[in-house]
Amino acid sequence: MAWAQGFGTLIFTSPGLYGLVQAQAQAFQVVSGNLLAAWNKVIDPATKTKVTVADKDVALQAMKDMARDLVSVIQGTPSVTPGMKI
Numbered sequence: 001m002a003w004a005q006g007f008g009t010l011i012f013t014s015p016g017l018y019g020l021v022q023a024q025a026q027a028f029q030v031v032s033g034n035l036l037a038a039w040n041k042v043i044d045p046a047t048k049t050k051v052t053v054a055d056k057d058v059a060l061q062a063m064k065d066m067a068r069d070l071v072s073v074i075q076g077t078p079s080v081t082p083g084m085k086i
Helices: 002-013 022-043 050-075
Strands: none
16 A cells, blocks of 8 residues: 555656656556555455455556556656666
8 A cells, every 4th residue: 555655646746757647647546546445444344344355456456457557657768767766
């Protein structure tokens, strides 16, 4: 969760520096927010059910898939320095 939030904040503030456009950064913020909401339901014993766990798993996979796509763009952007990738 912390990684997704940190990555989302980083690319949202300056997407062009990473070879991304604002729409990509915004879409990741939405996916990351969905994961956070699903995660919060799972960690609360009062709302943890098989359905909320399944929803969290779907949200986690969506975040991972989008993150991989965005990282591929970032890795392929020549102006992104090794220090920016840390």
